[in-house]
Amino acid sequence: MATPHDGAHTPQPPTFGEMLEDTINLTVGLGIGLLPMLVLAVPGITLFVVLPALLLLALALPLAAIGAVIVLPPYLLARWLA
Numbered sequence: 001m002a003t004p005h006d007g008a009h010t011p012q013p014p015t016f017g018e019m020l021e022d023t024i025n026l027t028v029g030l031g032i033g034l035l036p037m038l039v040l041a042v043p044g045i046t047l048f049v050v051l052p053a054l055l056l057l058a059l060a061l062p063l064a065a066i067g068a069v070i071v072l073p074p075y076l077l078a079r080w081l082a
Contacts, residue, residue, distance in 0.1 A: 014022075
């Protein structure tokens with residue numbers, strides 16, 4: 001059976017600060033590693049998020065205007081009479 005030498009010590013578990021430091025280092029490294037993906041993602045975001053939102057807004061504006069023309073006069077009349 002092997003016995004530890006006089007100067008040898010058993011490894012201690014890492015402290016919370018050391019684990020936090022390692023986690024921060026890994027997170028920063030992952031962010032830097034994925035940074036080039038941002039350049040590739042911007043056209044996709046534009047194509048699949050921004051353009052459909054603009055299209056839906058363009059469709060919703062005339063419908064909102066028509067709804068306002070229909071709903072607003074009775075509302076204003078009721079408010080004037082009250």
